[in-house]
């Protein structure tokens with residue numbers, strides 16, 4: 001059963017078609033790679049799928065309780081509440097806040113205590129705050145950041161900031177997770193740990209994961225299926241073996257190098 | 259219930275009550291004379307104004323220059339009720355409630371179009387809104403136009419004190435709740451907040467409306483405490499005075515707003531005898547603070563008994 005279906009998706013910025021006529025269909029539980037040269041439109045595609053941009057053309061359908069529901073042009077917070085979460089290429093943590101608060105904020109959609117009950121600090125407020133804190137600490141443990149709970153996000157080293165972004169994205173309780181270059185700026189050991197983490201969370205939280213990555217060894221080793229974008233168009237799709245030997249993909253990458 | 263009586267909450271309660279008792283003793287023994295009682299009233303009312311604006315600017319990150327507009331709504335609601343309906347405490351409370359209701363409605367109407375704007379645009383839009391409210395009041399029959407209203411004294415400093423305590427509790431409790439964290443996330447990074455499922459527009463509006471309602475409480479207290487209200491007292495320069503208190507104390511720090519309001523009020527009082535140089539010294543003091551502490555006296559820090567107790571426990575642990 002597919003969880004996400006994209007048809008004819010296009011985004012124009014003035015004269016530039018950053019994404020043009022993209023079709024994708026993604027099944028529950030897949031781990032998908034999205035690759036392509038710089039400026040190919042990968043991040044723009046994520047921004048369309050998560051509601052940051054409105055599509056110029058085309059449809060995006062998400063499986064919501066067994067029904068394919070159109071989400072194209074919906075606001076990001078609405079899409080997030082339907083079970084879509086993400087990380088950002090240029091890390092967008094709440095830098096001045098603690099690691100714990102970054103995660104707690106992302107749990108907001110499950111908060112039931114109302115404004116007045118919070119102001120009056122009724123028993124339900126204390127109870128829910130305790131639960132939120134416990135769940136947040138569990139998530140931080142998952143990404144191995146529980147010791148940093150009270151540190152400011154901006155004081156974490158780069159690799160840990162990327163892991164915190166993953167924890168924050170998981171805190172929204174997603175079904176689909178978009179990771180935009182999760183290994184960027186990581187050393188080989190950190191990348192190896194990240195690969196393991198992605199596997200772990202996928203199983204543990206029953207996720208469908210779509211990741212953008214320039215680190216080809218990472219992509220080829222963990223992705224079951226890969227989509228390749230070039231100048232906004234999908235030029236290839238298939239398993240890692242097919243992609244490695246695909247002529248158009250090789251041209252796109254070599255053309256960039258030349 | 260037992261959560262209410264945690265150690266830190268009890269300490270706060272002790273601080274609130276003991277401050278009240280000490281002020282009472284100082285007043286009844288005449289150490290705080292009539293002049294200083296007026297200062298006390300001003301401090302209480304200005305604290306309410308500063309923290310309510312801090313909720314909008316410091317905690318939620320939405321720049322507003324229209325705060326005097328909500329103060330005027332509270333002041334005139336209370337003034338009109340005191341004149342036409344009922345006097346005394348009943349009148350003030352009734353006027354306060356009406357003022358809060360009107361402020362909430364007006365804030366909602368103002369917020370929905372303006373909070374889509376950012377930064378400078380939002381500042382200009384709210385500035386214009388504050389002036390519109392003032393002009394409306396200036397031209398209404400029941401408000402007696404430019405001459406304003408002369409009112410009986412109906413607000414004692416006891417009432418101001420407890421109103422200040424309640425308003426502070428409302429804002430602090432809101433600020434540390436999940437809803438407050440949502441507001442803070444709007445301030446920190448709107449795009450990330452939206453991506454994490456937070457309806458940022460809703461939280462901007464919520465903070466704006468709560469801030470407006472509390473500002474109108476301050477206005478109502480002002481009307482009952484100071485005998486006269488005129489539209490000219492609530493121009494945009496009043497909004498800027500409130501903004502100065504927030505910036506000076508630290509945007510996002512409620513403790514900072516308290517400290518800055520007390521300091522600025524005392525400075526103003528001390529300089530009263532030197533009226534010719536008053537504005538210069540006052541202005542200079544602000545410039546100096548902003549040069550040396552650009553994020554205000556406290557930045558975003560808050561005083562907390564929790565942190566204090568932890569330090570204390572550590573010391574004790576080290577000593578034994």
Ligand SMILES: Nc1ncnc2c1ncn2[C@@H]1O[C@H](COP(=O)(O)OP(=O)(O)OP(=O)(O)O)[C@@H](O)[C@H]1O
Nearest residue numbers: 013016018036037038039040041042043044045089
């Ligand atoms: N908001 C925008 N306005 C105008 N042009 C944009 C905007 N966002 C992206 N673009 C353009 O769209 C194209 C695709 O950009 P995008 O960021 O999606 O690429 P990418 O595949 O993520 O590249 P990279 O690997 O460098 O991250 C680029 O040419 C970029 O300049």
Ligand SMILES: [Mg+2]
Nearest residue numbers: 042043044089
């Ligand atoms: Mg990108």
